[in-house]
Amino acid sequence: MIVLASIIDSFTGAFDFIFHSREAVTGGGVPVGGPAYIWPFARTQLEVTAVALGGALAVGMPIGLILGHIGKGEFLAVGFGNAGRAVPEIAVIFLLASLIGIGLGNVAIALGILGLPPVLTNTYVAMRQVDPTAVQAARGMGMRSWQVILRVELPLAAPTIMAGVRTAAINIFATATVASFVGLSTLGDFVTQPAVYGNDGVVAGAIVIAVLAGLIEAALAGVQWLVTPRGLKLARASRSA
Amino acid sequence: MLERGYGVMRGLRLRGAFAILLAAVLAVGIAACGSSSDTTGGTDTSASSSDSDNLIQSNPDNGKTTLTIGSKNFTEEYILGEIYAQGLEAAGYNVKTKLNLGSEQIALKAIKDGQISGYPEYTSTALGSLYGVPADQIPANAEEAYAQAKAKLAKDDVTAFSPTPFADSNAVGLLTSTAEKNNLTDISDLKGVSQDMVLAGSPECRERIDCLVGLEKNYGLQFKKFTPVDIGLRYTVLDKGDADLSIVFTSDAQLANSEKYTVLKDDKELIPSGNVIFIASKKVAEDAGPDFRDTIEQVQGNLTLPVIRELNSRVDIDKEKPADVAHDYLQQSGYIK
Numbered sequence: 001m002i003v004l005a006s007i008i009d010s011f012t013g014a015f016d017f018i019f020h021s022r023e024a025v026t027g028g029g030v031p032v033g034g035p036a037y038i039w040p041f042a043r044t045q046l047e048v049t050a051v052a053l054g055g056a057l058a059v060g061m062p063i064g065l066i067l068g069h070i071g072k073g074e075f076l077a078v079g080f081g082n083a084g085r086a087v088p089e090i091a092v093i094f095l096l097a098s099l100i101g102i103g104l105g106n107v108a109i110a111l112g113i114l115g116l117p118p119v120l121t122n123t124y125v126a127m128r129q130v131d132p133t134a135v136q137a138a139r140g141m142g143m144r145s146w147q148v149i150l151r152v153e154l155p156l157a158a159p160t161i162m163a164g165v166r167t168a169a170i171n172i173f174a175t176a177t178v179a180s181f182v183g184l185s186t187l188g189d190f191v192t193q194p195a196v197y198g199n200d201g202v203v204a205g206a207i208v209i210a211v212l213a214g215l216i217e218a219a220l221a222g223v224q225w226l227v228t229p230r231g232l233k234l235a236r237a238s239r240s241a
Numbered sequence: 242m243l244e245r246g247y248g249v250m251r252g253l254r255l256r257g258a259f260a261i262l263l264a265a266v267l268a269v270g271i272a273a274c275g276s277s278s279d280t281t282g283g284t285d286t287s288a289s290s291s292d293s294d295n296l297i298q299s300n301p302d303n304g305k306t307t308l309t310i311g312s313k314n315f316t317e318e319y320i321l322g323e324i325y326a327q328g329l330e331a332a333g334y335n336v337k338t339k340l341n342l343g344s345e346q347i348a349l350k351a352i353k354d355g356q357i358s359g360y361p362e363y364t365s366t367a368l369g370s371l372y373g374v375p376a377d378q379i380p381a382n383a384e385e386a387y388a389q390a391k392a393k394l395a396k397d398d399v400t401a402f403s404p405t406p407f408a409d410s411n412a413v414g415l416l417t418s419t420a421e422k423n424n425l426t427d428i429s430d431l432k433g434v435s436q437d438m439v440l441a442g443s444p445e446c447r448e449r450i451d452c453l454v455g456l457e458k459n460y461g462l463q464f465k466k467f468t469p470v471d472i473g474l475r476y477t478v479l480d481k482g483d484a485d486l487s488i489v490f491t492s493d494a495q496l497a498n499s500e501k502y503t504v505l506k507d508d509k510e511l512i513p514s515g516n517v518i519f520i521a522s523k524k525v526a527e528d529a530g531p532d533f534r535d536t537i538e539q540v541q542g543n544l545t546l547p548v549i550r551e552l553n554s555r556v557d558i559d560k561e562k563p564a565d566v567a568h569d570y571l572q573q574s575g576y577i578k
Contacts (some may be wrong), residue, residue: 027375028450028458046471097474101481180444181471183483189469193445 014203019064045186049173051108058116076186077124102183104180115168122164126157139180260568265464279489295575303333310362312340322359323567328540359521364390365513376451379509398523407546413505414489420503427508435462441484455511494554
């Protein structure tokens with residue numbers, strides 16, 4: 001019961017931090033908290049997520065599409081992709097800090113590396129699992145390779161590719177909290193600086209990050225639904241019926 | 242768009258996808274291999290004879306007392322812990338060490354629970370972190386900060402010994418070339434030039450009255466931009482040109498024997514004083530006899546800012562062991578043979 005009470009307590013304090021301004025724990029009449037205060041941090045985190053995700057898509061999708069189309073390079077697409085997941089993000093960020101310096105470029109590259117594996121692996125796998133009879137039919141109709149990729153394989157692979165994009169987006173957004181240590185003020189500030197924002201700020205930061213991650217997930221799920229060809233939806237509906 | 246004819250598909254063959262994913266198991270092992278160099282200490286025969294009156298005398302009565310010296314888990318604390326421990330050993334005490342306590346909260350609790358006899362703490366940290374004194378009320382003056390911390394600790398039955406000569410405080414650091422170009426020695430000198438300068442500091446600096454907020458309010462400075470960085474990057478940002486000014490610590494290893502960086506003087510006493518005080522349980526301090534306090538206050542006597550920077554640099558940059566560095570310091574100061 002005591003645990004429950006303290007959890008409720010910390011949430012009450014956190015919501016107060018989200019909606020109302022207050023003095024920093026370190027004093028001096030410095031105001032912190034409230035929507036207008038928190039928004040710039042959230043915006044920075046969304047911006048860096050967008051840039052990093054864009055980079056991961058720009059690099060990962062073409063490679064995945066081509067390798068998947070020709071049916072080669074499974075080791076590269078899947079193995080390399082999985083190995084990429086084991087890279088410690090914070091180490092990459094600090095390594096880049098001493099190589100190229102701090103700021104948006106550093107964080108976007110590091111987070112792009114984080115987003116690459118799910119995009120690359122899912123694109124490759126999605127291309128491989130496209131029904132070969134559809135591809136053969138397209139070839140039979142006289143389509144060129146790029147037409148097969150863009151007009152047959154890509155639409156049919158889209159749902160699985162989007163699943164990878166969703167994973168990448170959530171990974172990137174959640175990890176963008178560490179950008180606070182290399183020159184970008186993201187929501188990670190609140191989570192990592194209890195000395196200034198107090199425990200209310202820590203929990204508030206976690207809540208805002210979780211809510212935004214949920215919104216990103218929901219928005220991309222909507223995109224996934226939109227890019228899924230009607231035929232696939234019909235096929236699923238008839239199977240489950 | 243998809244042609245009508247391709248509409249009816251057999252769906253996704255998920256099993257194949259999983260098979261591919263499962264088949265590819267790659268482990269990347271990133272092993273951080275730190276090779277520890279074993280220095281053979283004790284062969285140094287250059288002990289000076291002129292300092293023989295500083296030599297700590299071993300008191301046989303102290304052999305009955307066992308002391309456990311603690312420290313927090315970073316370089317300066319390790320070195321200080323070793324200096325105190327080795328000094329007390331020379332005075333005849335039975336000394337054990339616990340030199341990796343995670344935070345001041347853990348360390349203070351360890352004193353109260355009797356797990357350690359005492360450990361070195363910073364006056365500013367004691368006031369700010371242990372007793373919640375707002376940053377703008379922590380004195381920049383060393384004596385005042387010590388008196389305040391001593392009074393607060395006494396209420397918890399913790400005794401604070403005299404502060405060290407050096408203070409490890411936050412400071413505004415910059416490349417010496419930048420300082421010379423703009424003719425800067427005090428923080429006040431930044432007036433008129435700081436608006437074109439980027440200040441880097443830990444993320445919390447932005448809202449701290451003893452950091453960015455104070456520099457703006459008390460010194461009336463404006464900066465082009467504040468860039469939050471991890472404290473591990475405080476010199477990197479200067480080296481890479483990502484910032485013109487960076488919040489550093491006065492006892493940093495990087496400032497030892499180096500003309501590369503300059504620290505600006507806090508001429509308006511904005512930044513809290515960070516001298517080290519050895520704090521111990523009152524009961525332990527009383528039971529251990531006068532040699533306990535005397536030894537601690539004696540061995541820290543030579544710890545001026547240049548000396549502690551040098552010791553920090555030997556551990557942080559030259560990768561020597563804190564115990565060896567502490568031993569050399571005690572020997573060169575003539576406290577031990």
